[in-house]
Amino acid sequence: MRIRYLPETLINQIAAGEVLERPAAAVKELIENAIDAGATTVEIDIKDGGKNQIIITDDGLGMNSDELVAALDRHATSKLPDDDLLNIKHLGFRGEALASIAAVSKINIDTHDAVSGESWRITCEAGKKSQPVPCGHPKGTRIAVSDLFYATPARLKFQKSARIEYSAIKDMVIRLALAYPDHSFRLISDSEQKLHLPSKQGHEARLSALLGRDFFNNSMHLDAEREGISLSGYASLPTFHRGSSTHQYLFVNGRAVKDKLLQGCIRAAYADVLARDRHPVVVLFLNCPPTEVDVNVHPAKAEVRFRDAQIVRGLIISSLKNAIHNTSFNTSSTVANDTLRSFRPENRFEFKHNPAGPSLPLSRGSTPAAPRQYAYGNLAEARVSPYQYNLDNNISPSARNEQQVFSNQEIQEDAFPLGSARAQIHENYIISQTDKGLVIVDQHAAHERLTYERFKAQIEENGIEKQGLLTPDIIALEDTDIHNLLAESEKLSRLGLEIEAFGAGAIAVQTVPAILGNRINIRALIQDIIDELRDQDATQSLELQINAILSRMACHGSVRSGRRMNADEMNALLRQMEKTPLSGQCNHGRPTYVELSLKDLERLFGRT
Numbered sequence: 001m002r003i004r005y006l007p008e009t010l011i012n013q014i015a016a017g018e019v020l021e022r023p024a025a026a027v028k029e030l031i032e033n034a035i036d037a038g039a040t041t042v043e044i045d046i047k048d049g050g051k052n053q054i055i056i057t058d059d060g061l062g063m064n065s066d067e068l069v070a071a072l073d074r075h076a077t078s079k080l081p082d083d084d085l086l087n088i089k090h091l092g093f094r095g096e097a098l099a100s101i102a103a104v105s106k107i108n109i110d111t112h113d114a115v116s117g118e119s120w121r122i123t124c125e126a127g128k129k130s131q132p133v134p135c136g137h138p139k140g141t142r143i144a145v146s147d148l149f150y151a152t153p154a155r156l157k158f159q160k161s162a163r164i165e166y167s168a169i170k171d172m173v174i175r176l177a178l179a180y181p182d183h184s185f186r187l188i189s190d191s192e193q194k195l196h197l198p199s200k201q202g203h204e205a206r207l208s209a210l211l212g213r214d215f216f217n218n219s220m221h222l223d224a225e226r227e228g229i230s231l232s233g234y235a236s237l238p239t240f241h242r243g244s245s246t247h248q249y250l251f252v253n254g255r256a257v258k259d260k261l262l263q264g265c266i267r268a269a270y271a272d273v274l275a276r277d278r279h280p281v282v283v284l285f286l287n288c289p290p291t292e293v294d295v296n297v298h299p300a301k302a303e304v305r306f307r308d309a310q311i312v313r314g315l316i317i318s319s320l321k322n323a324i325h326n327t328s329f330n331t332s333s334t335v336a337n338d339t340l341r342s343f344r345p346e347n348r349f350e351f352k353h354n355p356a357g358p359s360l361p362l363s364r365g366s367t368p369a370a371p372r373q374y375a376y377g378n379l380a381e382a383r384v385s386p387y388q389y390n391l392d393n394n395i396s397p398s399a400r401n402e403q404q405v406f407s408n409q410e411i412q413e414d415a416f417p418l419g420s421a422r423a424q425i426h427e428n429y430i431i432s433q434t435d436k437g438l439v440i441v442d443q444h445a446a447h448e449r450l451t452y453e454r455f456k457a458q459i460e461e462n463g464i465e466k467q468g469l470l471t472p473d474i475i476a477l478e479d480t481d482i483h484n485l486l487a488e489s490e491k492l493s494r495l496g497l498e499i500e501a502f503g504a505g506a507i508a509v510q511t512v513p514a515i516l517g518n519r520i521n522i523r524a525l526i527q528d529i530i531d532e533l534r535d536q537d538a539t540q541s542l543e544l545q546i547n548a549i550l551s552r553m554a555c556h557g558s559v560r561s562g563r564r565m566n567a568d569e570m571n572a573l574l575r576q577m578e579k580t581p582l583s584g585q586c587n588h589g590r591p592t593y594v595e596l597s598l599k600d601l602e603r604l605f606g607r608t
């Protein structure tokens with residue numbers, strides 16, 4: 001076989017494979033070109049998820065006939081006047097997007113050159129260009145791409161459905177629209193207008209328009225700077241999270257990126273307050289001198305490399321963590337709204353009128369619920385025992401006999417943010433009265449968080465206090481699990497858990513963390529730690545790995561649902577929550593309490 005130089009069309013088709021993964025990539029390149037050309041209004045009109053047609057119209061500066069011919073050639077760009085790859089000031093710089101698109105589709109460009117006042121048209125099919133001809137295009141540039149990938153059957157075959165491609169395009173338009181809030185964008189899909197964003201909208205209004213008012217109301221504002229690198233944007237409260245990270249919008253110098261380093265920073269910052277499979281919603285703008293960042297990493301320009309990644313990491317993680325800590329024990333307002341919604345009449349039992357006695361709830365279906373005995377708590381009298389609630393999870397036997405409903409004369413704690421405990425229901429929910437309304441606390445979730453935070457405080461002070469077991473707990477396990485556990489035995493010992501090999505196929509647990517108390521199920525605890533070690537990502541920092549283990553352990557020491565508490569215990573838990581940072585959500589990002597204001601209650605009863 002002889003080495004030969006590939007024909008230009010083939011070279012462009014190969015390049016297109018990298019630059020254009022899917023129609024959304026073509027849309028991205030064309031919108032970026034419009035922005036680079038000084039446009040302030042961009043219209044995107046697609047058919048069939050962009051597979052059939054993509055038309056991008058802008059009001060930018062346009063091109064003259066020579067530029068129009070060159071624009072379709074590879075490595076032809078107007079954006080690198082100084083040949084300086086270290087000082088990139090435009091979104092484009094590689095000069096290969098139009099050539100790539102033209103190599104695999106049918107493209108038609110109409111453009112009005114703002115300098116000469118002339119308008120020109122050019123067409124190109126599978127890389128074969130026509131001569132430019134004059135036309136009557138009034139302003140800016142209109143690029144129409146049809147039958148994308150028709151010239152590369154292999155890529156054509158791997159295209160997804162029009163619906164999926166449409167949503168990828170919409171996501172791309174949203175990303176660019178977030179980065180350019182002063183530009184107007186309109187997205188039309190199959191002749192239907194899907195998005196219309198006015199110009200000069202400003203960050204806040206653009207964000208609300210695209211991500212919803214809920215996000216805006218439930219997010220923390222970020223604004224930080226370190227050594228010439230600035231970070232701004234919004235990040236959701238830990239209790240406002242999604243099932244995937246697609247709702248993370250990251251921008252570096254106005255460029256929408258999907259960068260692993262940045263995504264990792266977000267994960268690290270929220271690791272403590274979110275389950276691994278939940279993701280915060282964030283919109284982050286990172287700005288730095290162009291010389292600090294290399295955007296020439298991948299043809300699609302979605303990844304970047306920072307000259308000093310450590311500074312960037314530190315800046316993002318510490319800003320996010322600070323913001324999370326500063327929101328203290330807040331949970332998002334959507335939690336209260338969700339609560340309220342579930343109280344609304346449409347979700348309620350239907351009550352059947354029964355003149356002979358109290359009406360009984362009927363289930364939503366047709367069969368009446370079985371009659372129940374209703375017991376009423378003694379609301380008039382309450383005895384508050386001098387029991388001191390302690391977080392070490394030892395239950396006072398007397399607590400079981402305490403009244404679960406308390407009068408309001410003796411309790412003067414309404415003024416506290418989480419109010420004064422008035423009742424415990426179903427042995428898991430504390431109902432508390434605040435001066436503005438009421439709070440319902442999930443005692444298990446709250447206690448789990450407090451235990452976790454105490455673990456972390458102990459680690460920072462003198463290390464985790466251990467409690468020896470009278471007789472070691474022998475636990476039979478599979479060999480690989482034993483191996484994994486023993487490999488980490490030193491780390492686990494620092495966390496209060498001493499384990500040793502015990503013959504073949506078992507381990508002996510000598511100590512457990514004292515905070516967990518003496519009622520824990522050690523086997524379940526060990527099993528959870530095995531799962532955690534298996535899931536752990538070795539590239540994570542030691543702190544993250546340790547915190548993940550602590551979080552698992554905290555779950556075991558927590559007040560299980562089903563445990564009765566007296567007033568003092570409950571109030572002590574509430575006071576503890578107020579003092580503890582991040583106690584508004586459990587270690588998995590679920591809220592530990594919900595709050596209903598008197599206004600919410602009035603709305604429930606139709607009083608307003």
Ligand code: ADP
Pocket residue numbers: 029033034036037058060061062063071072076077078079091092093094095096097098099141
């Ligand atoms: P790059 O954007 O990297 O320069 P492209 O292939 O995307 O490469 O575009 C090539 C050139 O075509 C650009 O440098 C620009 O001069 C010109 N161009 C492309 N799109 C437009 C447009 N919408 N308006 C004006 N000029 C454009």
Ligand code: MG
Pocket residue numbers: 029032033091092093095097098
């Ligand atoms: Mg470009």
